[in-house]
Amino acid sequence: MQYENIQKAMGVDIAISKKMSTAIYQWGKMYTNEAPWVKGDIKSLGIPASICTEMARLVTMESKIVISGSARADMIAQYMEPFLCNLSRYVEYACSTGGISFKPYMDGKGIAVDVTKAGYFYPVSFDSAENITGVIFPEFKRVGKKLFTRLEYQQFVDENYRIINKAFVSRQAQVKNDNVINLGQEISLEEIPEWENIEPYVEFRNADRTLFSYFKIPVANNIDPESPLGVSIYARAADQIRDADEQYGAALWEYRSKETAIQATSEFFKHDRQGNAIMPKGKERQYVDMGNNVTDTDGKPFFNVYSPEIRDESFFNGYNKIIQKVEFNSGLAYGTLSDPQVVDKTAEEIKMSKQRSYSTVKAIQNKLGDALRVLVNAIDAWITIENLAPPGNVNLAMSWDDSLVTDKKAEREQDLQDLAAGIMQAYEYRMKWYGEDEKTAREKVATPAEVIEE
Template identity: 45%
Template structure:
């Protein structure tokens, strides 16, 4: 079911049984944008028809590159007592193992929810993409206070839908599971007890969890202003400001592909020059050259030579590639990427000022996104600890600490920084043990011990 249609159905269900209208922060306009960003990420952009207009795969490339830069040197762990050890094992295997892939989904669609839950095997984490959950309200700090998750499957002629509503009220979270059965894609159908469906038989229809000041999930969103709805706290896609630019880039890419297709070498030849095969009643081309020769009718007099002409126009690839490359630079600028990320790095102007500004734009975006991801992961670990304590998997009150190391090499040119430190050592403004501690991962005491002995000078 389309995201916008599901939003209407969910809103109608909630308003039908509420004394006051539910103020849904996810507007139909934003829902349409999320659908568009999803289609672009899946190479199903509305302007791509695979005939006149092809896809240059720019949207997934942009999301993938930002996710790569954000998580390239990411290190995180949970430390503390016994509870921290248990949480850290689940954290590394269920979250960090595939974090880059899920961050890419969040970059593409504008948001990602990380929601832990308990199974017989322990803690699991569900990653819910922006087109599969419906945030209904936020508090003044931008934290979600009410949202709906949907799950849907088809069995035979029936479509089963589950709505999982999370609501934060004072110091408690209220979770409601509701199930519906329909025979078409246009409605949710009739409501049935959630326990009556085998897949959801172990779910509680209604539960209140006290002792928490936030919903039990982590919400990651791209740290860009929402240009489609300035009052909305929802995240936007990394390429949200470059939709029309990507559309034009796809057209220019298609023109390049057609240029190579339309200017292929061909020989126009009169049919009288071809040998006719009576068995197939067709004219035969020279072996393996069917693609090269194009037969035409030639109706001149008998004394004229049979017609043969070579079609070999000059390819305008340089001009077309220049236009396409300039379009990629516009996309890079609007997606906060450095020039040369998508465009040809050899064609990027090499002035020091332009290079510095371009890199700073990309570095700032990566750094801000890392901080947004860190905040979401901290909320996720909080939720994991809450559920683990609730089910007796870890002792209550056992403190833990979440640490993050993003590595400045993603934000700063490490080689340039290292050369600067060497210069400082040579000038005497930085001690050798400080340099060694910084670049060899040692403490100052270890670095001082590991320094080579000064060479003995013979008298």
């Protein structure tokens, strides 16, 4: 990815090394089934996308995110609703390239959230805790052969917050999904109707937060250890993913190359007027005309059934072993992508495998929770800046499902046994399994006489 034009236009250095930008580019290509090794007989199995989809499902399934406390909190919840409806998709994108940014902005009707994947926004500076404090967000608009680009630079330094907007037009319209080639000539924001109300420069004093949030996948960066940016969830499994694609391609070639065929001299076939052998309709690939006057070792007209043994079992056993390595290096439990019927593991090893997956999911959930808090705070700040609502308490409560390592059915059966034995009280059971508070649970299990006495 070429950053030189953006750096020159905004007068800042982009804090992404060449090694890191190349890795982000490759992870993105793998996610979209366009890895460099996918060509010819080697097809993509879509493993990177499957890993991200499954991880996002585990992270967000049955998650509950509630914003409450005041009319101001209700407004934030309303603005966040469309965003939260697509949370699983955003987590999947973050898993693919290592991170994603959430930037609230005024859209004329209220506050919306702009979501930008890694590789499509440009970090400029970080603080000591590796939080992004300066970043450039590009926006593109095509009109005929012209390409209009808006660069928005946000910087948070020493309680001062600056937002700088610049617009450019290129008559070559050279832009790709992952590569800005030519910004062109700088123009006024007012020349584009959608940008005419955007201020070129805004500064806020006494700032205590950024107006954007960065969700980072919590995997140690072994691509560029000096970079604070996150890495793809499958960064350490890239070589094994390539091996899996190649192994699967080899297995398919095994099937194609050893298809059953009938090899016979021309005497066994009917012929058209031109003397060409006529093959059974729909089975042309199954028959091979060996030519005229071809005989076997006994001098008889040649006739042979070609049906060699297919080594599919060994091919797919090898493939499954590779997929298990992909699972291990991506933080997934064995059997998530591989064939669970051939997971030759002890009960303790399976438990450790699930625990590894659980640890990965919990780490991502914690980082996601941090990113959501920063996002809610940023929306809260915009409400204050635009004077949209009076001050009020804003409480963010998040809960995540833990069924990955907990057998809910077995746990409930055990609680029922404890209830029957008097170890657990009925109201405690209702509080745990029906989500009731203590007062409601006690009222539900109270006898009529107890209610009258109260």
